[in-house]
Amino acid sequence: MDVSQTKNWQIKIQKFGGFLSSMVMPNIGAFIAWGIITALFIPTGWIPNEFLNRLVGPTLTYLLPILIGYTGGYNIHGKRGGVAGAIATMGVVIGADVTMLIGGMIMGPLAGWIIKKADKWLEGKCKPGFEMLIDNFSLGIIGGILMILGLWAIEPVFNVILTSLSLGVNWVLARGLIPLASIFVAPAQVLFLNNAINHGIMAPLGVQQVAEYGKSILFLVEGNSGPLVGVMLAYCIFGKGIAKKTAPAASVIVMFGGIAEVYFPYVLMKPILVLAPIFGSMTSLFIFQTFGGGTVAVPSPGSIFAFLMMTPKGSFIVNIAGYFGGLLVSFLIAGFLLKIDKSEPDDEVLAEETTAADLSVNNTLNEMGDITSNTVKRILVACDAGMGSSAMGASLLKSKIKKAMLDISVTNASLNNIPDDVDLIITHKDLLERAKSIVKNPNTQFIGISNFLEAKEYDKIIETLKK
Incomplete structure (x- = not known):
């Protein structure tokens, strides 16, 4: 595969990842709200409350998938696409045994695309004065058909797929293999595929785990900024020239602001440094998995503040140990590589x-x-x-x-x-x-x-x- 073909594949993957994350990112506030309520009020939370705990299940089952479905439809065809996406998503949500975030990611854009095509076909065919009537009925009829289709035919398929994926994740976790994901995730981050991994793959599966176990390590496969901060701190001490001067400010932005993209140029400058976050992330995930770490929602942005806010009761020590353990390993490896580097300043x-x-x-x-x-x-x-x-x-x-x-x-x-x-x-x-x-x-x-x-x-x- 030549360079141009590789570039084309990278662009296609970025597009697909951007398509997925564009449905999740605008709704991160809703995920955080749900995560905070979950961490506080479930029976094992900080302040268990039976009355407020009633918010957790319906929010996860209905609100989050429908918000994603609406956003997916909106991205395709504005408000009409959003409404169609929400209606279609409701069909796959009702009766499902698992959380239908992925159902919303598929049904939302699909419904938006269908209503967009229908509007284009109807354009110019309506008599003056009947536009609003035709718009409302076309949306209602198409949305209703998609809702019925979702419940009758598509929901069972999604149910099987999501159940299979959950079983696969549990199989990986049971055999202690989740740290190996770092081999693929860390290089993918610097190619701007981080949002695709975090919000397109890990978040839907992580939410399902939270519904079952109250927390998930999957949110921390990409959402843990500790190893990235380790690289930046290594630049602060062992870097040279402009990179060393700018690294302290970049370290603060990555750790406390959670903006991972600031770290990318420092690794792209010396690609071998990608080894540091790989092994740093492996260390973090090993600690999280061995001692029962995890968060109740995706820490987004990946700030240490968001990381701690999404940490449930009983997991603070292990989560902090995992974060700083990965940071330390990444710092040592990056520092060593920078120290022995004899290339031009x-x-x-x-x-x-x-x-x-x-x-x-x-x-x-x-x-x-x-x-x-x-x-x-x-x-x-x-x-x-x-x-x-x-x-x-x-x-x-x-x-x-x-x-x-x-x-x-x-x-x-x-x-x-x-x-x-x-x-x-x-x-x-x-x-x-x-x-x-x-x-x-x-x-x-x-x-x-x-x-x-x-x-x-x-x-x-x-x-x-x-x-």
């Missing part, structure tokens, strides 16, 4: 990367013609989830634009939810091709940067806009 490497980034920006701008503040009125900073690194990058760029006194708005979003009226999209260079394949507006221009928090790259863009 980080300053020179980063200078080359910065020069390459500047050339990339210049070439992009030159290919698309002269860009001025008159033609660029709306800039969007996009990342995979649209909630972490892009938000920080947009904040940084917004501040610089304000100082430059340019009349340009700056927002952030996920790659899957980019509006059509954006003039300029800024994203990570590894996500650039994916962004171009998603955006349909031929007038939208793109710039790929190497680091969402690198001020110099934004300075170059501001300088070009001011010209």
Whole structure:
């Protein structure tokens, strides 16, 4: 497989992962609310309460899958797609023996797509004055059919699939093999597949485990930031040049802010360092599994604060031990690799990367013609989830634009939810091709940067806009 084919597969996997996470990420607040209520009020919680414990089951069974179904439909066809997605998801939820998060991920977008096609077919066929009637009845009829179909035919299939997956996970856990997942997860993180793994795979299975056991280790396969912090701390002590100077601030952002994307450039700079989070994560998962660790919901973002808030009663010691155990192992391995590294100083490497980034920006701008503040009125900073690194990058760029006194708005979003009226999209260079394949507006221009928090790259863009 050549480089271009590998890149195409990476983009396809990123797209699929982004598609899944775009249904879960907007609803993380609901998952956290459920996790807090679960941790507090279940019989083994911090303050058991029989009355409030009644919220736990229905929220898990109905609210979370339907929210995901609505969001999936909304992503396809706006509010009408969202309503259709919620109706269709209800069909697979009713009567299911397991939590139908995956059912919502499939039925929501499917219903949104069907109602979108139906609306397109009906367009121009309605007599004036009957539009609202036709819209409501078409949505009701299609939604009702999908609900019946979901309950009658699709729910039993999902039930078998989810039960089989749960049995497979339990088999892996029973044999102590879950730490081996780190071999695949840690490299996938730096390729921007972290949200696909965390919210598309681990979260649905983890929620099912919480319903059975009150906590799940699966939320911590990708959601544990300890090994990532270990790499950053190693850079603080054993790094060189610019990387060492910027590592302390990045460490704080990763550990307390939970923005994992800040850590990616430091590993991509020296790919061998991926060994550190692999073995660090293995250590954490081994401790979690051996001594019964886990959380009641996904710690998102992966901040240590979210990690502790989602820790149930009786698991604090093991969870903290796992977090810092993985951090220590990752720190020692990364520190050793940085110490024995005899390659050129980080300053020179980063200078080359910065020069390459500047050339990339210049070439992009030159290919698309002269860009001025008159033609660029709306800039969007996009990342995979649209909630972490892009938000920080947009904040940084917004501040610089304000100082430059340019009349340009700056927002952030996920790659899957980019509006059509954006003039300029800024994203990570590894996500650039994916962004171009998603955006349909031929007038939208793109710039790929190497680091969402690198001020110099934004300075170059501001300088070009001011010209």
